[in-house]
Amino acid sequence: MKGILKKVSQINFGLMSPENIRKMSVTKIVTPDTYDEDGYPIEGGLMDPRLGVIDPGLRCRSCGSKGGDCQGHFGHINLARPVIHVGFADTIHKILRSTCKECGKVLLTESEKLDYKNRIELRLENGVTITPVIKEIYNVARRDKCPHCETEQEDVKIDKPVSIVEGNYKLTASEVRERLENIPEDDYMYIGVNPEVARPEWMVLTVLPVPPVTVRPSITLETGERSEDDLTHKLVDILRINQRLKENMEAGAPQLIVEDLWELLQYHVTTYFDNEASGVPPARHRSGRPLKTLAQRLKGKEGRFRSNLSGKRVNFSARTVISPDPNISINEVGVPEMIAREVTVPIRVTEWNMEKMKEYIMNGPNKHPGANYVIRPDARKIRVYDETKDAIVEKLEPGFVVERHLIDGDVVLFNRQPSLHRMSMMAHEVKVLPYKTFRLNLCVCPPYNADFDGDEMNMHIFQTEESRAEAKSLMRVQEHILSPRFGGPIIGGIHDHISGAYLLTRLGSEFSEEDVFQMVKRARMPLPKSKGRDWTGKEIFSLLLPKDLNMVYKAEICRKCDECLKQECKNDAYVVIENGELKTGAIDEKAYGAFSGKILDSIVKEYGTDAARQFLDSSTKLAIYGIMKRGFTTSTADEEIPQEAKDRIEELLENAERKVENLIAAYHNEELEALPGRSLRETLEMKVMQVLGESRDKSGEIAESYFGMDNHAVIMALTGARGSMLNLTQIAACVGQQSVRGGRIERGYSKRTLPHFHEGELGAKASGFVHSSYKKGLDPIEFFFHAMGGREGLVDTAIRTAQSGYMQRRLVNALQDLNVKADGTVRDNRGIVVQTRYGEDGIDPAKSDYGKVADIDRMIDEMRIKSKAK
Amino acid sequence: MKKDILKHKLVPDHTILSKTEAKKVLKELNIHQEQLPKIKVDDPVAKAIGAKTGDILKITRKSQTAGRFVTYRLVIN
Numbered sequence: 001m002k003g004i005l006k007k008v009s010q011i012n013f014g015l016m017s018p019e020n021i022r023k024m025s026v027t028k029i030v031t032p033d034t035y036d037e038d039g040y041p042i043e044g045g046l047m048d049p050r051l052g053v054i055d056p057g058l059r060c061r062s063c064g065s066k067g068g069d070c071q072g073h074f075g076h077i078n079l080a081r082p083v084i085h086v087g088f089a090d091t092i093h094k095i096l097r098s099t100c101k102e103c104g105k106v107l108l109t110e111s112e113k114l115d116y117k118n119r120i121e122l123r124l125e126n127g128v129t130i131t132p133v134i135k136e137i138y139n140v141a142r143r144d145k146c147p148h149c150e151t152e153q154e155d156v157k158i159d160k161p162v163s164i165v166e167g168n169y170k171l172t173a174s175e176v177r178e179r180l181e182n183i184p185e186d187d188y189m190y191i192g193v194n195p196e197v198a199r200p201e202w203m204v205l206t207v208l209p210v211p212p213v214t215v216r217p218s219i220t221l222e223t224g225e226r227s228e229d230d231l232t233h234k235l236v237d238i239l240r241i242n243q244r245l246k247e248n249m250e251a252g253a254p255q256l257i258v259e260d261l262w263e264l265l266q267y268h269v270t271t272y273f274d275n276e277a278s279g280v281p282p283a284r285h286r287s288g289r290p291l292k293t294l295a296q297r298l299k300g301k302e303g304r305f306r307s308n309l310s311g312k313r314v315n316f317s318a319r320t321v322i323s324p325d326p327n328i329s330i331n332e333v334g335v336p337e338m339i340a341r342e343v344t345v346p347i348r349v350t351e352w353n354m355e356k357m358k359e360y361i362m363n364g365p366n367k368h369p370g371a372n373y374v375i376r377p378d379a380r381k382i383r384v385y386d387e388t389k390d391a392i393v394e395k396l397e398p399g400f401v402v403e404r405h406l407i408d409g410d411v412v413l414f415n416r417q418p419s420l421h422r423m424s425m426m427a428h429e430v431k432v433l434p435y436k437t438f439r440l441n442l443c444v445c446p447p448y449n450a451d452f453d454g455d456e457m458n459m460h461i462f463q464t465e466e467s468r469a470e471a472k473s474l475m476r477v478q479e480h481i482l483s484p485r486f487g488g489p490i491i492g493g494i495h496d497h498i499s500g501a502y503l504l505t506r507l508g509s510e511f512s513e514e515d516v517f518q519m520v521k522r523a524r525m526p527l528p529k530s531k532g533r534d535w536t537g538k539e540i541f542s543l544l545l546p547k548d549l550n551m552v553y554k555a556e557i558c559r560k561c562d563e564c565l566k567q568e569c570k571n572d573a574y575v576v577i578e579n580g581e582l583k584t585g586a587i588d589e590k591a592y593g594a595f596s597g598k599i600l601d602s603i604v605k606e607y608g609t610d611a612a613r614q615f616l617d618s619s620t621k622l623a624i625y626g627i628m629k630r631g632f633t634t635s636t637a638d639e640e641i642p643q644e645a646k647d648r649i650e651e652l653l654e655n656a657e658r659k660v661e662n663l664i665a666a667y668h669n670e671e672l673e674a675l676p677g678r679s680l681r682e683t684l685e686m687k688v689m690q691v692l693g694e695s696r697d698k699s700g701e702i703a704e705s706y707f708g709m710d711n712h713a714v715i716m717a718l719t720g721a722r723g724s725m726l727n728l729t730q731i732a733a734c735v736g737q738q739s740v741r742g743g744r745i746e747r748g749y750s751k752r753t754l755p756h757f758h759e760g761e762l763g764a765k766a767s768g769f770v771h772s773s774y775k776k777g778l779d780p781i782e783f784f785f786h787a788m789g790g791r792e793g794l795v796d797t798a799i800r801t802a803q804s805g806y807m808q809r810r811l812v813n814a815l816q817d818l819n820v821k822a823d824g825t826v827r828d829n830r831g832i833v834v835q836t837r838y839g840e841d842g843i844d845p846a847k848s849d850y851g852k853v854a855d856i857d858r859m860i861d862e863m864r865i866k867s868k869a870k
Numbered sequence: 871m872k873k874d875i876l877k878h879k880l881v882p883d884h885t886i887l888s889k890t891e892a893k894k895v896l897k898e899l900n901i902h903q904e905q906l907p908k909i910k911v912d913d914p915v916a917k918a919i920g921a922k923t924g925d926i927l928k929i930t931r932k933s934q935t936a937g938r939f940v941t942y943r944l945v946i947n
């Protein structure tokens with residue numbers, strides 16, 4: 001490919017003139033027959049050999065190229081009588097309505113003409129569309145009397161799809177054409193016709209172009225019978241009627257018969273263009289199926305545009321439901337054997353892999369590591385069948401290409417829509433597995449945004465060594481642990497990985513050496529030396545850490561005490577790692593969770609992606625086996641609080657509700673003082689919201705005080721595994737205020753939210769405060785308000801995703817061709833500098849420390865630990 | 871009332887480069903001057919500092935990422 005860029009400066013649309021159609025035609029088509037008795041195409045028929053060839057063995061009689069190279073050539077049919085083109089019927093109607101039946105001039109006065117002329121020319125100069133002006137003219141130029149010759153005008157109507165009726169008389173296509181011919185060229189501008197590329201009379205057809213056979217190939221059925229394309233069928237109909245019409249006209253047949261045939265010709269030409277035009281019964285196949293004619297090929301979901309241009313399908317790809325597999329590496333993907341047998345990898349046969357390739361072929365297409373096709377050096381593709389495999393193996397030589405089944409270790413592209421960032425398509429190593437779903441490691445769920453409630457994903461198989469090599473170095477999952485979005489890990493532990501690691505490493509967690517070895521073995525880690533005593537969880541986790549890793553950070557479980565006790569933290573939230581040994585602190589989301597894992601982040605940056613992959617694979621497995629040793633479950637029993645707590649919460653909420661009543665009373669008695677810049681009503685609203693908000697928070701705090709770290713739901717919420725403290729307290733204590741449009745609920749009935757309340761009632765309950773907890777259950781009124789708030793949430797997310805999606809698309813389209821050059825400048829594909837230094841600081845965010853070059857405070861902390869450890 | 875736009879806090883510092891300075895900058899970036907970002911002669915800042923078509927402006931501005939950032943623009947018609 002040469003690096004020459006060509007720019008399309010403009011595209012012009014026009015109409016084809018009859019002369020043009022004849023000029024580009026290679027032959028006149030006259031007979032409706034296609035093939036003779038011997039099966040040869042008839043000259044002057046619809047399969048005339050001059051229209052081009054499809055068979056690669058033959059040469060084209062028009063251009064001399066072989067079949068496949070020849071694009072085909074148009075022919076033409078001379079219509080015995082003119083026919084209106086359906087696509088232009090509306091335009092013809094509008095033009096006839098706005099022009100004089102007598103003199104053909106546009107029904108505009110001279111002054112109007114001058115005005116419109118100026119407006120149109122101005123718009124053309126500025127490259128603005130003239131459509132609105134033309135529309136206006138079509139409206140203004142509907143006059144009863146011609147301003148030029150004073151002829152009275154009759155009302156011109158359109159009878160869908162193609163009949164033009166003037167008064168009570170239906171104009172024939174010939175008459176329509178004459179009218180259009182009669183329009184002076186000077187007036188073309190006002191009806192929106194550019195005289196350089198079109199004349200209005202060309203909207204009435206006298207010649208019909210016949211598309212080449214390549215556009216409408218015939219299919220030979222297995223019975224040897226020929227089946228023609230729908231377009232060919234339609235052209236046969238047109239030719240047949242055209243011939244009969246011509247014969248009848250020449251024989252001087254009665255006017256009535258000629259008109260009937262003419263009408264029929266119009267019908268056939270109309271349905272040839274559009275078989276779904278309103279007002280015409282669609283032309284049908286013998287079987288009763290409506291024919292797919294020109295418009296149907298382009299239109300709609302299955303049309304050329306949406307199906308073949310915007311939405312191309314590709315070979316060597318597969319799609320199925322995904323499910324989790326904690327035992328495979330993050331780099332791997334489990335591929336069902338069924339798929340592995342279908343999609344193939346081309347392997348060039350050499351002396352060195354000859355034996356292996358023969359084995360594949362001998363396995364055939366149905367036994368797993370087999371082969372489906374063999375491509376000979378002359379590019380002939382041979383399908384491998386169980387019956388033919390021996391013969392193929394015989395002939396196999398270096399230089400052949402074998403399309404063998406997918407096997408373990410093949411690199412494939414794995415993708416989940418919507419592909420919003422580069423981590424939506426990553427290269428995985430194949431692992432062929434039984435059953436019918438793709439399997440993936442749970443750590444890669446966040447970048448794909450995948451879950452297993454029926455999500456499906458696509459897989460694409462590389463077909464060249466170059467693509468494989470490129471994918472392996474650039475697109476491998478482990479190369480994407482760090483996100484370029486925020487410079488931290490996007491791939492990491494989730495859910496049970498985090499609860500598991502916490503249970504394993506929290507204060508006082510000890511395991512017998514037997515249990516430890518069992519866990520370590522199952523996590524496929526190297527066996528450590530025996531200690532001859534019980535192990536602490538921290539000691540087990542330390543096995544995974546690099547021996548010279550030093551770091552300090554506050555874990556997710558940190559309660560943000562006023563004064564941090566550091567190593568002495570009673571929550572075990574101060575994590576210290578000294579020379580690869582976890583000294584204090586429990587492992588949770590902040591350690592190796594997706595989006596916030598500090599240890600993971602550190603390992604990728606300091607020890608590379610290989611080490612990080614190993615760490616992630618082993619630590620998640622260890623966590624899973626850790627959680628299995630302890631046992632972990634949750635139920636609503638986790639949100640149970642004692643009666644005493646319930647009483648306290650009840651009292652608190654009642655107090656708050658009383659306070660609200662008092663506020664409302666004060667408002668009604670005009671004792672309330674307005675806040676600066678607020679009306680009295682707004683002040684009341686704010687104060688009420690504040691009181692109710694506080695009471696909900698306090699009720700949450702009461703519930704929380706009864707929750708301990710022996711509660712599984714609380715463990716999940718505090719370690720960041722799943723759920724939040726808010727979720728738990730809403731279940732246990734109080735759901736709180738429901739809101740619509742950012743405030744308390746006001747809408748519904750006239751002056752009240754529901755008919756259960758008085759007009760103008762402003763109380764807590766009447767405006768959507770849910771006093772109950774989820775566990776206790778909502779009363780019908782609370783339930784209704786809750787549904788209102790919930791619906792708003794759903795609608796908002798739906799709208800937000802649509803809006804932000806479109807915003808992102810526009811950004812990506814604008815920026816996709818920019819790239820960072822070796823000298824650090826950002827340039828577009830013409831070499832024009834956009835930024836003299838990428839991001840102004842030249843930093844790759846994926847390699848940065850959460851967006852910054854380096855976190856100095858952190859580095860100092862680490863050095864302190866290091867020096868102390870020595 | 872007309873304000874000096876150059877004193878506005880949102881307007882970064884623009885200076886016109888001399889011929890030799892311009893040459894040096896282009897050499898450093900290894901580009902033709904047409905490859906630089908552009909600024910119109912009738913841009914309020916260009917007018918205020920009296921830049922002419924073909925001049926190269928050095929723009930020094932505060933940067934969220936780099937603290938201070940220097941970039942260049944070619945004055946065009």
Ligand SMILES: [Mg+2]
Nearest residue numbers: 451452453455
């Ligand atoms: Mg889902």
Ligand SMILES: [Zn+2]
Nearest residue numbers: 052060063070
């Ligand atoms: Zn040809």
Ligand SMILES: [Zn+2]
Nearest residue numbers: 100103146149
């Ligand atoms: Zn007239």
Ligand SMILES: [Zn+2]
Nearest residue numbers: 561565569573
């Ligand atoms: Zn603490």
